[in-house]
Amino acid sequence: MRFDEKMQLSSIQRWRSSERIALSILEQQGFQIVETHKKIIINGTEVGEVDIVARDKEGNIYAIEVKAGKIDVTGIRQAYVNAMLLNMKPMIVCKGYADDAARELAQKLGIPVIQLSDVFLVEDEELEIVVREAVEEALSNFFELLLTTPLELREEQKRILIALASSTTLQETAERLGMPLETLLKFLNEFRSLGIIPRWAKKWSSIKRIAQILVAKLTVKSTIEEMKNSLTVIQEMLSDIRKFHHNLK
Structure with missing residues (x-):
């Protein structure tokens, strides 16, 4: 089997890879990821889905369509309608664009289009090093989170x-807390500056996973403190019993 045959990716794998790259590029450009795979609901019926919801530095909220390949007129129409439905x-x-018609329509509708490189040329050895370093960094980040003392x-x-x-989702979190999404995003920025949530955690899945780890650590810490308090009470009771027993003698 040739190397290029072994490296063939399914359409789902290609799309997921494109989504990860898109998330990284958006964050590098200063966008804050609010949500991924947001459902579009009208009168209780799901009518569509937006790949990424992100907020820019000015506070504008974008509904972002991610394509593993080139965008055509139909895809541009879909992205435009989905964004309008979500306001x-x-x-x-x-x-890139599938043809000139797609380019003209995007420009006419004023839709920003971020074009990814169509081909990534990487040697086998370079790819192995990149993947290994990425895995090592991810494991290091989570081990550090697990092993540090809770704040x-x-x-x-x-x-x-x-x-x-x-x-x-972040939106559901804001609703549970009874606060606007904008306020919750400010709290997340504060958490990053205080070191409560690592600065590298920007995707919703990472934020949620880290919150779950921190809540578990807080629960364990609280349980240990309760056990210590109970042990102190037991020790005091034993001391009183010994004194009482000594007085009886």
């Missing part, structure tokens, strides 16, 4: 972490 600005991340948190901060850990 957001449209954006597309793809590997002392305010009750409000604990409440936010618990909501993050038990929600399916």
Whole structure:
């Protein structure tokens, strides 16, 4: 089997890879990822889905369509309609335009299009090194998170972490906490600056996973403190019993 045959990717794998690359590029350009795979619901019926919801530095919210290949007229129309239904600005991340008609339509509708490189030329050895280093870095990040001593948190901060850990989206988290999404995003920025949540955790899946780890650590810490308190009480009771027994003699 030739190397290029072994490396053939399914359409789903290619799309997931494109989505990961798109998330990375958006974050590098200053966007804050709000949600991924957001359902579009009208009168209780799901009518579509947006790949990425992101917020720019000015506070504008974008509904972003990700394409593993080139975007055509139909894809541009879909991205535009989805954004309008969500009352957001449209954006597309793809590997270029399928034809001039697609380019003209995107320009006419004012849709920003981020074009990815169509081919990544990487030697086998370079690819192995890149993948190994990425895995090592990811494992190192999570081991550091698991092994460090939990920070002392305010009750409000604990409440936010618990909501993050038990929600399916940032929007749901904000609703559970009874606060606007904008306020929740400010709290997340504060958490990063305080070191509660690592700066590298920007995707919702990473934020949720870290919140779950932190909540578990807080629970363990609280349980240990309760056990220590109980042990202290037991030791005091034993001391009183010994004194009482000694006095009886």
